[in-house]
Amino acid sequence: MSSIFGTLFRISTFGESHCKGVGVVIDGCPPNLSLTEDDIQPQLDRRRPGQSDVTTARDEKDKVSILSGTENGVTLGTPIALFVANRDQRPVDYGDMSSIPRPSHADYSYQMKYGIRASSGGGRSSARETIGRVAAGAIAEKILQERFGIEIVSWVKSVGTLSVDNLDLNNINRSSVDKSFVRCPDLQIAELMMEAIIDAKKNSDSLGGIVSCICRNVPAGWGEPVFDKIEAKLAQAMMSLPATKGFEIGSGFNGTRISGSEHNDMFLKKGAKLGTKSNNSGGVQGGISNGEPIIFSIAFKPPATIGKPQETVDFDGNSVILEAKGRHDPCVVPRAVPIVETMTALVLLDLALRQQAKLNPE
Amino acid sequence: MSSIFGTLFRISTFGESHCKGVGVVIDGCPPNLSLTEDDIQPQLDRRRPGQSDVTTARDEKDKVSILSGTENGVTLGTPIALFVANRDQRPVDYGDMSSIPRPSHADYSYQMKYGIRASSGGGRSSARETIGRVAAGAIAEKILQERFGIEIVSWVKSVGTLSVDNLDLNNINRSSVDKSFVRCPDLQIAELMMEAIIDAKKNSDSLGGIVSCICRNVPAGWGEPVFDKIEAKLAQAMMSLPATKGFEIGSGFNGTRISGSEHNDMFLKKGAKLGTKSNNSGGVQGGISNGEPIIFSIAFKPPATIGKPQETVDFDGNSVILEAKGRHDPCVVPRAVPIVETMTALVLLDLALRQQAKLNPE
Amino acid sequence: MSSIFGTLFRISTFGESHCKGVGVVIDGCPPNLSLTEDDIQPQLDRRRPGQSDVTTARDEKDKVSILSGTENGVTLGTPIALFVANRDQRPVDYGDMSSIPRPSHADYSYQMKYGIRASSGGGRSSARETIGRVAAGAIAEKILQERFGIEIVSWVKSVGTLSVDNLDLNNINRSSVDKSFVRCPDLQIAELMMEAIIDAKKNSDSLGGIVSCICRNVPAGWGEPVFDKIEAKLAQAMMSLPATKGFEIGSGFNGTRISGSEHNDMFLKKGAKLGTKSNNSGGVQGGISNGEPIIFSIAFKPPATIGKPQETVDFDGNSVILEAKGRHDPCVVPRAVPIVETMTALVLLDLALRQQAKLNPE
């Protein structure tokens, strides 16, 4: 288990599906920051299931409480504990299902690792685990926004084979993203994505997709070569999210197909500073931010829980047909949008503090 | 700066282009392992520039010395320091070039971060930095091989637009990979790749590519959810390498385009254990190895240093034409192969030790 | 702020006097351990104020809840969150006192560090902070006891100038320690200590003392040279407790006064293993346990909060007379006993896991 992340802004998350609740402790939050639950709840609400037909019908309220670390709405510099109660805290009897490792789920690998696993839900591998990250990341976002003017915006770039590729990245913001339930800012394609997801649901099947993210106003100089390069920490953060299978920054995999002379980002003057003409680097050079927008994408596989019958085996190797019951997300990418934003904030704020630690001669 | 990696098998790398040398200290190497320089040198030789026309013409010998941590060819359990001397230790006078940040290089971002940068070569952002990783990783490979029978094999999957997609992954090994200088096991495509690289060189240009990697015989149960999931640590490790722009595991970005019922890996009996029919998961479920081969790929951008004239600006914002002199790799992916293998070994061994730390009731 | 401790059994504590509560998240607890609140509550009860006349009259119930990480009374290997609610969660208006930094308290240094401090109580520097440590340490104790047979026993060695020096260390156990409220196993001296503490209370004054600790059955081989030697981690752990001013192990400061020939612990055969005749080393050689009992002591200063008028200055430097109101511990050492035991367990279990991580050839 390694549920601690960060060097100076460190979070320790906890909780699984059917215990008393989920949450996080933040160690290293700067003091003297105004902070109440209202700063945190909005991203939890965006993450929450049950927001539309394209996400699960479960209606979890997910109200966050600040247990420590603030007084009169101001941070003390001490650890901030955040807690969200689970509404159903009883382990459910999944009957025979407990003897069948669900295909492409974590049942088998958790059992092999720990010799035990939560009897119901996904335990710690369930998407519910991300609540602690989102709550802590909402605080990180607030600090980055207030002290550096940083904007982090994620959106759904693709669902299955439906993809939006020609967005004007300058005009994407959270309100344009939230105009559709699928959180794709191109409303025409968003409509098609909605239909595709509803179709998948009808077919007891599921769909994957790609979430993209842009970070504006990140100062040049963040990132700690060589192992904590900014793209390395972003990649770790994103690939630690459930259901992720890929990460790319800037030109990404497509960038391998063009020549160096096409790929290089020429410098030019932008006001008092230097900037680049193109941004194939995705805002990062040598593992350090260069002042241009940081742009990256994450691949989310189709959810493993599907209603369709699956021919598999139980833990003893006996052939079985598995049909999942209950309500499931046919596509996670709309709800992944706030998760990606807040994880990004956790990475950036930690690197910001580490850069600030460098002593200046005067 | 963050040149320390790992939790229990921890490495601390050092060195840049024109100092006395480069190297690494390993803290936490298990005792009683037979170890001499001969165990380490082969991967350094595979990483070394000057192996063929498709890599740079510089002939660096890169002979490694074990400075501490062994006695009579056996590890003591104490820190192992490894050192490779630089042949040319004088900072070179690059003249006017020092006032021009090279496009898509780290000159500008290093200067913004540190307020100073190495006057010549790439300093710490140069590929020479990877020597410490490769040396330490060669030891990790040896341990993984001897104690778990693990095989890690990387190869060049694509160079520019030339790609090999239908390899029989069961038959790839280091000797089949090394049959061509480009380290692509499909010799016909390898030939085309060679030509493409030589063409790029003639044109004073450069090419990117994709390196893939397979890890066989990794036991089920490795990986530390939630932040140190096996794919999260692999992603961090790979994206910390110079020139990387993307990472994907298993089905990766393509996996987002198929439905859950197609993507799910059904379980079946494999001898005494369970395995999966397909391997879209890439050997990992819920962040934990499931016993199937771990398979992933990394995107390397085309090298930024090219001979072609580039219209850019100097640090003061004045327009300049930059033409790089000297010998440069027109394509880094062949040399990246051993780097990917050894970084993979560093990730896996650290997770192996962490898994072993879990107390068993017996 | 650094409220995270440990490498493999890592705890993250939170909470201060007047927030919603205090607690801890444990990351890395081994799976398959039977665990309920009943395993944790006894040490919290021993730590609790209001147990007798010699501790404060506040009656805090300090009931612990397990929020996550177990199912049906068994640990899952996932993070275990523990929580103890504060009974009075409103910041108290201390009136003028908030403008006066209490002598030998943390008011001034917290204000200088954070630019803010909790308006009442000691905030994070209050003894209430230790609840998270004790709760987590109670779990560590249970694991050490069940899996290694390790016994950790602390006792009060001195209060002010009253000291017990000739105890038979073989016969001390928790029940003999708890026979007196001051937790000194020599009941005659315990009686004198009680009187001294009651006298100090009457005089609106306070007393310090020394707590000693013995750890039996620790296997040889624990401790991670050079920086995480067993005595180094114990010293860090103990000196991180409120009000501690000194730590010594084995012969300690007195050991500096004798010659090497008197100090050396000669080896002899003890059953199938080697042991030592004397134990000036305190169970540790070269930073590694040698199989003999680990014995150490900690100095606790007299509590800073006293009723006696004190001539000091306010934050603006104006002379004031300060008289503390309210209920305070005149002597903390009796309540420090379970705190020392549980912190010791946290250190030992983490080192046990780290030692277990070392790969064995067969």
Place this chain on the structure above:
Amino acid sequence: MSSIFGTLFRISTFGESHCKGVGVVIDGCPPNLSLTEDDIQPQLDRRRPGQSDVTTARDEKDKVSILSGTENGVTLGTPIALFVANRDQRPVDYGDMSSIPRPSHADYSYQMKYGIRASSGGGRSSARETIGRVAAGAIAEKILQERFGIEIVSWVKSVGTLSVDNLDLNNINRSSVDKSFVRCPDLQIAELMMEAIIDAKKNSDSLGGIVSCICRNVPAGWGEPVFDKIEAKLAQAMMSLPATKGFEIGSGFNGTRISGSEHNDMFLKKGAKLGTKSNNSGGVQGGISNGEPIIFSIAFKPPATIGKPQETVDFDGNSVILEAKGRHDPCVVPRAVPIVETMTALVLLDLALRQQAKLNPE
């Protein structure tokens, strides 16, 4: 093994008695600091054996080389590797001695931990291990001195039963300390200490002692509660040194014998800031520096290697008489002085960087 220390200014030390050499890699040294070997060598020279009759007669030159991290005498912000070659790199055949664990040495515990140990010298438990710490700490001292005006001075407070207790702490500096070979600033007592050490040597015996340290001009606000309180990290650092058995800060163990009203440090105005009248706190309150001098002491046991015959057993449990040959320090405290100073600098600089990381609103 855990040879890495620090959070932001991190050192990784390596090397034992008979390998190629000893050294350290510093990760996180601030850039733009002037630095050459001349800044490091003086403390290594003070640490070096063979300085007088009271230390060993071995004449090791211990010349340090900077292998990386600087260019033209200025730090780059990249890892700084420092190396000191061993003069005799061949493992010595200690003959029968290898079958006898030396009493109060680390032979037995290393063997139990690692299943192997260096065949000669103390391996990693030898005092030679401290060279890496001293070299790195000399750099930390320079930064603390230049950027904060911090002075760190250690001295020998006692040797055996000879102790100097009434020093004027304001007037101690390195030159007054170095006036005697034993590094006790009271020259009369220093003379007696010299005689005692020479006597012990004649008797083939050894002596322990206490080293004290004062840190002036440390700003208020350093130290990271709760686990990385300044006294907790100092205690860890000091207790990680070979041969240490105790640590105390401020009033220490004696402070437990007086009442709170005597022990409390009253505040008063000192220029524009607050200070305290007495300094029983030793410059630290609540784990955070308060601007007063930080004062602490460390107990060093008498060296275990003595010429006197010792009745002990070999690894198989057979009775033997052991007489150590060769040259040994009869008393380590004079050489411990620079080691304590440099370890202190490592602790303080790391905490300085961590405090600086806290974001300020403007």
